[in-house]
Amino acid sequence: MAWLRKLATTLPLAASLLLVACAGDGGGIQSQKLAGIKSRGTLLCGVDGKLPGFSFVNPDGTYSGLDVDICKAVAAATLGDGSKVDFRDVNSSERFAALASGEIDLLSRNTTLTLSRDASGGNGLSFAPTVFYDGQGVMVPKASGVTSLKQLAGKPICVESGTTTELNLADRMREINAPYTPLKFQTGDQTYAAYLQGRCVAVTSDRSQLAAKRTSFPDPAAHTLLPEVLSKEPLTPATVNGDPGWADAVRWTVYALMQAEELGITQANIDAKLAEAKAKPNLADLRRFLGVEGDFGRLLGLPADFVVKAVKSVGNYGEIFERNVGMASKLKLERGLNRQWTQGGLIYSPPFR
Amino acid sequence: MAAAGPALTSAVTPWWRNRRLIPWLVQAAFGLALLVLVAFLVSNLVRNLTNAGLLLSWRWLGNPAGFDISETLLPFDAGLPYWRALLAGLVNTLRVVLAGLVGATLLGTFVGVAAFSSNGLLRRLARVYVELIRNIPLLLQLVFWYFVVFLALPGGRDALQLPGLVLAKSGLYLGWFSDPLHLVWMGPHLEGTVWHAPLRITVEFGALLTGLVVYTAAFIAEVVRGGVASVSNGQWEAARSLGFTPLQTLRRIVLPQALRVIIPGLNSQYISLAKNSSLAVACGYTDLYSVAETTLNQTGRAVEVVLLLLGSYLVIDLLISALMNGVNRLVQIRER
Numbered sequence: 001m002a003w004l005r006k007l008a009t010t011l012p013l014a015a016s017l018l019l020v021a022c023a024g025d026g027g028g029i030q031s032q033k034l035a036g037i038k039s040r041g042t043l044l045c046g047v048d049g050k051l052p053g054f055s056f057v058n059p060d061g062t063y064s065g066l067d068v069d070i071c072k073a074v075a076a077a078t079l080g081d082g083s084k085v086d087f088r089d090v091n092s093s094e095r096f097a098a099l100a101s102g103e104i105d106l107l108s109r110n111t112t113l114t115l116s117r118d119a120s121g122g123n124g125l126s127f128a129p130t131v132f133y134d135g136q137g138v139m140v141p142k143a144s145g146v147t148s149l150k151q152l153a154g155k156p157i158c159v160e161s162g163t164t165t166e167l168n169l170a171d172r173m174r175e176i177n178a179p180y181t182p183l184k185f186q187t188g189d190q191t192y193a194a195y196l197q198g199r200c201v202a203v204t205s206d207r208s209q210l211a212a213k214r215t216s217f218p219d220p221a222a223h224t225l226l227p228e229v230l231s232k233e234p235l236t237p238a239t240v241n242g243d244p245g246w247a248d249a250v251r252w253t254v255y256a257l258m259q260a261e262e263l264g265i266t267q268a269n270i271d272a273k274l275a276e277a278k279a280k281p282n283l284a285d286l287r288r289f290l291g292v293e294g295d296f297g298r299l300l301g302l303p304a305d306f307v308v309k310a311v312k313s314v315g316n317y318g319e320i321f322e323r324n325v326g327m328a329s330k331l332k333l334e335r336g337l338n339r340q341w342t343q344g345g346l347i348y349s350p351p352f353r
Numbered sequence: 354m355a356a357a358g359p360a361l362t363s364a365v366t367p368w369w370r371n372r373r374l375i376p377w378l379v380q381a382a383f384g385l386a387l388l389v390l391v392a393f394l395v396s397n398l399v400r401n402l403t404n405a406g407l408l409l410s411w412r413w414l415g416n417p418a419g420f421d422i423s424e425t426l427l428p429f430d431a432g433l434p435y436w437r438a439l440l441a442g443l444v445n446t447l448r449v450v451l452a453g454l455v456g457a458t459l460l461g462t463f464v465g466v467a468a469f470s471s472n473g474l475l476r477r478l479a480r481v482y483v484e485l486i487r488n489i490p491l492l493l494q495l496v497f498w499y500f501v502v503f504l505a506l507p508g509g510r511d512a513l514q515l516p517g518l519v520l521a522k523s524g525l526y527l528g529w530f531s532d533p534l535h536l537v538w539m540g541p542h543l544e545g546t547v548w549h550a551p552l553r554i555t556v557e558f559g560a561l562l563t564g565l566v567v568y569t570a571a572f573i574a575e576v577v578r579g580g581v582a583s584v585s586n587g588q589w590e591a592a593r594s595l596g597f598t599p600l601q602t603l604r605r606i607v608l609p610q611a612l613r614v615i616i617p618g619l620n621s622q623y624i625s626l627a628k629n630s631s632l633a634v635a636c637g638y639t640d641l642y643s644v645a646e647t648t649l650n651q652t653g654r655a656v657e658v659v660l661l662l663l664g665s666y667l668v669i670d671l672l673i674s675a676l677m678n679g680v681n682r683l684v685q686i687r688e689r
Contacts, residue, residue, distance in 0.1 A: 093646050093650050097649075124653060154544075155546075161643065161647050166420050167419045170421045174430070181423045183637045184423070193500055194637060197522075198508055
């Protein structure tokens, strides 16, 4: 029987060695999700769908916005084509279930990164880098004369259910001892409809979202944001916890958009940059970043030129920001915290090395 | 010898042709298969939840909820645990279901009986009402009642004011004795732009209740109409020849007989009403489903929360059913 025991101990060892050998041989990270997306040929991306600047359906039926561009960049990186995205509208209370059940591959829906959402004992998500640093604000009609949070004591406030804003509002109002009536709605549309009908004196959400929604009001100038910022809201794309390979692919695609801005690579000059990298072997950093040399793509289970494909389809992070929510858009938001780290902001890509 | 014959044949009947044994065996086999299936599903659930690190746990029920609820009968604030929030939601659900049952029964009975009115206008109105309401989805009706009807009410100073009663955008305010012993009357009063009164029905509750009552009453009206129609015309004629007025006939002769047909149909309408109340979130009312949804989102405990929801609605509906079955036994014909 000794030989049997010996076999029992050596067999798994041999098998695992064989596996390691295979992995080293060029298979890269074996991500189930990534394999699934490649065989399906489209990326299922969960977005809000009703938030100007972030994800919005155009009159011609196409989607646009900052969140939408992240989906497109990931589709371009994984499938080589930024248009191969199947957008799914998810509301704030069903988004995590949609991700957990596999109905969507990627959640790019102005979702705040929090401990309880990240932890496997909580919602168990895996977060990519933050794509928009936001804070919670409160909007009131100018005519109401309300100028501070304290004046909202005893008044009804509209809020979307299942959001961090709902909890932050409860916390802040308790802190300042101001009892209030929270009116909760399942969707943003209902929340803002009730606010516009005058059912609530104020509506609370991320400041960027308030600014975005205000652009679609009948009279945007009649509404103003209170000076208080209630919380930190780092809006971050997320994937399921169980697939680190897929999470890495998404994470580094987002970083690539940020790194591209830092390197001055834009949608317009990407081809020129690529030609330059191919022509000059001494530009090692650029060559590695654009996949001319090295194996960054293979390490992530992506094509070697995933950065080129992503930037070509939506531009770098700065371009995405300006086009959708920045000064070039209706929202006219300042870059603020969302500037590159070199300009005093928080957008910082770790090195592509 | 004649008696021995069948005994002999039954002794040699093989078991697979035994007409008493076979049904038992089939039942047992089916029961066993069902048991195996359930065991497989449960073990599959437990295994997958364990793998995902989400094995059923109820400890989160004791954690502070951290969110507020707009209207509650039980005192509640964000510092209280999740189970208190869910309980507050359950009480809110029961409140609207009970009020809805009473309202829908009254309106439904009225419309159902109106279908037999000698007044042609009333008769036709009843038909139009039933056909219009029961063919439009309830969710749509709730959104209509809330956003189009109730939120269009004037608010603040412009609210509709009657002595002791104010109907504003935020709800219906009623005056009442603030000190019942000394009969100190307190009417609705305005503080800034917000109305205050001893008794208040919020516009969210009002919209949900109106929606549920109007919708369910259309179905109840049909049940009542069917019940009344099942009583033969001869009963009406006999009552009239005995000198009963139409109202007396209805109350003393027709309805008692019609109830036998009406009650079972009513039972399912009541159950639908209780289940439909979970659409409350469409008009901003914080019912059990709304609280559960927020809880699910904050805790990530989907399986536990959904189990609680399933259990709660099941218990509510079984209670309604048991109650109605009791009523049904009371109105059945007792044969002597």
